[in-house]
Amino acid sequence: MIENNGSQKVYVYKRYNRVWHWIQAIQIALLGITGFEIHGSFSLFGFERVTKIHDITAWSLIFMVAFTIFWYFTTGEWKHYVPSGEKASVHLRYYTLGMFKNEPHPGKNKELSRLNPLQRFTYLGFKLLIVPVMVTTGLLYMFYNDLPAFGINLSLEFVAILHTIGAFALLSFFLVHVYMTTTGQTVFTNIKAMITGYEEIEVVEPEPAAGD
Amino acid sequence: MNQRRTAYGIAGGLLLVLIIASIMIGAGMFTDSAVASMPPASVEPQALTANIVMQQDDSKPPASTADHSQFEELQQEFATGPEVTAACLRCHTEAAAQIHETLHWTWEYVNPDTGQELGKKNVINNYCVAIDSNEPRCTSCHVGYGYANDEFDFTSENNVDCLVCHDTTGDYKKFPVGAGHPVYETKEFPPGSGKMWEPLDLANIAQNVGATSRNTCGACHFYGGGGAAVKHGDLDPTMANPSYELDVHMSPDGENFTCATCHVEDSHSVSGSRYQAIGKDTHGVDLPASDGNPATCESCHGLRPMQDEQLNDHVDQIACQTCHIPTYAREMQTKMWWDWSTAGRKDAEGKGIVEKDDNGWVTYDTKKGDFVWEKNVTPEYIWFNGTVTYTNLEPFADGAETVPINVLHGGPDDPDSRIWPVKLFKGIQPYDSGNNTLAVPHLFGKDENAYWKSYDWGLALEAGMAAYGADYSGEYGWIETEMLWPLNHMIAPKEQAVSCESCHEDGLLDGMEGVYMPGRDHNELVHNTGVGLAWLAVVGIVVHGGFRFRNGRKNGKNGEK
């Protein structure tokens, strides 16, 4: 009996995962909005208020990141992000070609491998590069006046440039990331999963031998 | 599992609280930042952040241990000021000798760093230009009696004027053209004005001497430049009894400081000099050990004086005054422009003209030319490290458009500099067009050379330059000049300080280069590349999404089997 259009609810995102994801989403969005006001892109809160919001949100993000790192390592969740080169090319092909031919999504969000290889690279880059760069340059920015006491002599402009580069990288990441969530099996599959924790995934069973 | 859920719940809840708190801060907590537009009446005197409180308390008996009215020396008729001084010196034996050492007496100052000879005796400015040859008028603000010309005896003890600083009755007045003396017989001034000056009760004044006050210092310093509010912009008669909004320190509703609360004297020498200022006090609080200048803000407030650490991070580059004196001349207009070149115009009958604006402020005077007054003026800003040099007789370049009367030194890369607020005073004045130097006119006097007698600039400059000891080419022209006055007084309530937005968003300090100011500055290359990258992402999404949409239409819904 061939069964290739069945679907099954799989628990892919743990509660902490989901809570953390949405809090971080708000934090990053707030940091982005306030950061670009500080940058001079527009005027919304007024400079005094906006720096306060940016700084407090930054501290909440730092707290959050620290707590989440702790959670990843005590629960073994970090394994989701270990990059595996194996199937990245398959996914790259899917997003650039296969998707338009209506090929099925090559990756299955199973409990222990919810991120497909392409996502792993991207999110790992996000976590290991952009966030640490933003946190470090942000803290350098914040404590700029105290840096000479620690023997660090950077110009404020230099710190601001690094932080701004990170911010633009993050902005682009954010845009693409939001768009990518719509590329699941249906437009809302991924977003729904991040809210409920469950994803309906296709169960593709091995094709039985011909003539069976 | 349940425990774990609770833990996540707590963590999530905590973070939500943090976020909500930050939004609330954004929305409401900083409403006081908008106080610039608040009606002044709602500003209440605030608890001060300074480390030293020296407040006068009128409810207590006087701090002095001496009642001068009981001293026999003072119970006599005094015919002249010097007679009073002689009586003072009988007990205060060293007072005159102390005064002789001070700038208030010598009017001479040698800048230890630049070697320039300054002081009122030497400086050429763009108000009444210079003292030499004009003494009897100018020296009505000298702490002495009889400085009528350059032959004044600067060693005379009895010619020290004790009363001008120590009067508490408010009656003591030096006659404007009396070379420092009050009147001893009834005189009229200004001539023809009908304003009569009567001899003073010197005995009563002498018996009521006391500490200096805003009134005694102000009698000269509020009237610099020849009239009320002319010169400084941050010192004028409204500072004698200032409202809290005008000056939080000196207001009776605030700290009720006298001038000497900050300009602390030692041996009659008063601290805080404009000739050699301090751009950035890195010593901080002056108790128990002073750095020699207790008049800086930091001397009382310390090096990180504000409650907000982010604001404290500004003090290495922004002088306190820059934010806390949002505007100067807030309650009385100050002179901003003085054009000597138009002086001398007379009416049909050959009489002098005085023109006034709607508020009664003189805008033209035959003796002095045209004036422009302004009230509530936004300062100019400048990098300043405390060092000031004066042009005086230094020749300037041929064809110079404007000549600086003084130069305030400093720059963004100089660690002693900060951004300071200044009054910029401009004018047009005569100069020696042969030597390309500023020129000193002989203005006041009964002789024919005095400009205010014969209105002849040629004669006046010839005489003035000779008195100043300058070599005069004999030719004169008119030149525009600028003088800068660092602002220190008229500290507004903190709610009215310059807002963050003023500089970071609205361009108040746009002229000040050399610092990176978030909000105002950004690297164009980084900015444009970043914006490009973000647009690239948007375009990528649109194109990718477009393909998906088209293929979805062609092949059935994406993901559908």
Ligand code: HEM
């Ligand atoms: C923990 C992380 C972060 C810290 C500690 C931090 C800290 C800071 C600080 C101290 C400033 C200077 C203004 C101020 O005092 O508020 C600043 C500016 C800025 N921040 Fe952040 N930030 C962080 C994260 C982010 C994120 C995630 C973004 C963007 C998505 C961002 C975007 C910006 C931008 C665009 C500016 C203006 C830079 C300029 O034009 O000079 N920041 N940040």
